[in-house]
Amino acid sequence: MKPITILMIFIGCLAGSGWASAGSPSPTPQAKTANSSASLFQSAASAYERKNYPVALKIFTELAEQGDADAQFSLGVMYDNGEGVPKNASQAAAWYRKAAEQGHAKAQFNLGVMYANGEGVPKNASQAVTWYRKAAEQGDASAQFNLGLMYDNGEGVPKDASQAVTWYRKAAEQGDASAQFNLGFMYANGEGVPKDASQAAAWYRKAAEQGVASAQFNLGVMYANGEGVPKDASQAAAWYRKAAEQGDAYAQFNLGFMYANGEGVPKDASQAVTWYRKAAEQGDASAQFNLGLMYDNGEGVPKDASQAVTWYRKAAEQGDASAQFNLGFMYANGEGVPKDASQAAAWFRKAAEQGHAKAQFNLGVMYENGEGVPKDASQAVTWYRKAAEQGYASAQFNLGGMYANGEGVPKNASQAAAWFRKAAEQGVASAQFNLGVMYENGEGVPKDASQAAAWYRKAAE
Template sequence: MDLRLTLPALLLALPGVAQERTVPPSPVLTDALVQAHRHWLGQGEVKRDRSRAAELYLKAAEGGDAEAMAHLGRMHFRGEGIPKDAAQAMTWLKASAAKGNARGLYHLAELYQNGFGVPVNHAEYARLLRQAADLGSADAMAELGQCHEYGVGMGWDPAQARSWYERAAEQPKSRFYPMTLAWMYQMGSGFPKDAEAAFGYAKLAAAQGYMDGPRRMGLNFLNGTGVPKNPQAALEWFTQPDALEDPLALVALAEMLKSGNSVKKDTDRAAALYRQAAKAGAPVGMYWVANCHENGIGGPVDFPQAVLWYTKAAEQEFHWAYPRLAMLYHRGQGVTQDDNRAVRWLRQGARFGSAYSIYLLGWFTQNGWGLEKDGAKAIDFYQQAGERGWVQAWYQLGHCYLNGDPVPKDLSRSVDCFRKAADLGWVAAQHQLGWAYQNGLGVTQNLTEAIRYYQMASESGDESSMNQLGWFHAHGLVVVKNTEVALGLYLKAGARGSKTGWWNAGLLYASGEGLVSRDLGKARHAFAEAAALGHVGAMVELGRYLENGLGGPRDIDLALTRYKQAMEKGDEQAKAAYLRLTMPPPVDEDLDDLPLGRPIEEPE
């Protein structure tokens, strides 16, 4: 079915837009439009002056120029050179759209996307984008690709997403807003990924005075996109006057302050910036205000306030909020525990394209929380979430097939799912693949591949993979035997909180195999670290070191404490050692034979 509309049908379809015949602007108005563009961009001898540009756009718009109406409406929407004004933005953009202007339709769609002067309505946003795209708007074509890619306002359809991206990429670059080209090159949507091109178009957007230009430049410097990482430069862009009027830039600045990313950590100011973005009407700001209340950032934990602000964000169709609300209802935090209500939020999130909501529907279905327990449906939800980009869904599917719950055990399919998650950067899946190749679980055993995946996960900080790599180096399997390298990996894992890492390091120090020398002091320290993290074998070994004064002073009381800890966890060796130290010595049989009351003579 051809969804494209003829121009008369397009005009009649617009809510509140009267049909009007397009009238070419007069030469005077055309000149006003040209002069407006020059003042907006600062071309030639004309100095950039957005206020003067707004005056000239208004003059042209009042004379019936649809293009000028679109620019003026956008300026009222974004507060570029004139104050933000939802009513004026809606008036001028509807008037422009009524004349069949693609730019007017595109910006009118943005109002529905952002809830500026109207309730958020992603379906209307997508519909208006389609109309603008059919009239030749390259920006609308690109955004339609996003809508199909993420299921925003329409069905999720990767093939349609690719089609719209490719169609947009065929348009002359002069027909795009620079920011659209910036994200298309950054994401590889329609064009090959090109970080330098993305940076160049973001820089052009900032130079031309678009409100989102400084934010994008800040993000480029923060993330090293097309330019070396430079958090200080990012901070300078985020604090420019235009950026401080951009709610999304406020959120980006808050993220820097919350994490202490190359700036002094300031969670109080971060929380204040989130509130500022929320008060400006940005759903992402509302979400982060809720997140601060949920996690005690910039103030005490306040679950009722978290529920309130997540609900505000959800009412603006901000899909991140739905799964967070669902989990608060599931756990009964800030509200009465209610899995049925949680499921309703998850269904709403799924309807608006939240892959995490779809994943959680699988989890709730697998466990029978607010939904009938159904393994097949749970698997289907996980599959949908994975296909929509939720990496954890592939990892969960991998475990379902690995453990045979709630589907029959299938090691080959388990590996396929882990591989999808691993290829998307899920570290735990990379470790799981290493284990599968090491032990031939669902694949032909291949120690080289096992090491490759362990190395991949280890570089991302996975301590279990560090321990496995250490084991390969310690035993010289596939790699050259190198105890020093193994020790380094064990210590690195231990420093990240791995009790196994400390245990393995202790064993190497104790044996001295492949090291410069045996070191019982370092062994004792490593066993103490492992014991503190709950390693039962380390508790027993530390008890032995303390009992016998190995690697440090003898301490029977502390040895007893360590033996008792291990004994309480069921260790028989620890129990024997504890009883040996606490039982009274056996009575001499010869003394038992002496008559009562007879004095014991000292030996001669």
């Protein structure tokens, strides 16, 4: 009755919807031109680490006003975070700028972040790019990653996948996990570089080993499909588990599927339910549908039609066609909900409009019988035809019947025979019998006793 959703294959979207955040004052300051300045800075840095912000603020301010770039940057951080002073993005940006203009890479990066987010300065993607570039050219990995994102998204610069790859690579080679993930994505999709599954897997692995859940999931997908790595269900399950344990809903769903089907792990319906539930509770429609199936069939949980309906509804309301069909079925049969033909038709229609063949057929039946909708042979034919054209045998048989009887369409024996044949070739016994009758009587086909006998035999078998 109800299909099991196949393993979802999904390559995640690019990382980096947010920006790397401003850091703490550097614990290893640049060398000072005067020993007294260096000593003062170390004293301030030590005070900061001890969270003695008043002392740190006093010394950093004194040094910053003397033009010390490290102190200017550190003072910017304190204003940015509201440490020892009221939080003040405008003051933070002002101090970052002073340090940035002296070539301080971390200040250049943070100033870029401020422009990107419109914090303390007007939002300005072009200025963000300018400051990211200055820091990136000094080797700052976070700035290289963010500059790659700007090229990737066409923010502040013309969109340029090749340039995005260049900057992602620089950051990735320094061990930046987000850049490693994005570089893997670019190789997986052939954006800015030739498509190369092996390289994609290699970069996903680097990010995955640093704990990036999206990379762990994508690496699992590559093992599941044998893309860039040998196909290995146990490795796929292992990487899905790592991502799933971090709360990645897609990984939770896929891990549930692996347990449901015994792929890469021992078959275990209870574990399948556990992981489907975790993903379902995060709003994953496929997991909600599959969890509904588990309740519907009593697999891994006690059979519970009411719970099945609950989860089908959640998925159906997100537009999942299979869930819409199953919810319609539950209403049609009064399973887990009061029997309601009108609701059944409404949900069958939603699934049918998405191309779900069984729903199209069922909606056709409801129009033919006037169940939940006004009786309308023409509408029945419309929906039977949609399902029949997708190869759904029952719909082909019913459509043949409509042509044979002139219901909803002009009577046409030739069309009746054509649709009966399609259903008959798929093994529908009633269609085989009807086609035999048509050959015996020469209706819609040339009269042919041997063909009639052949189709009667198939039906009889």
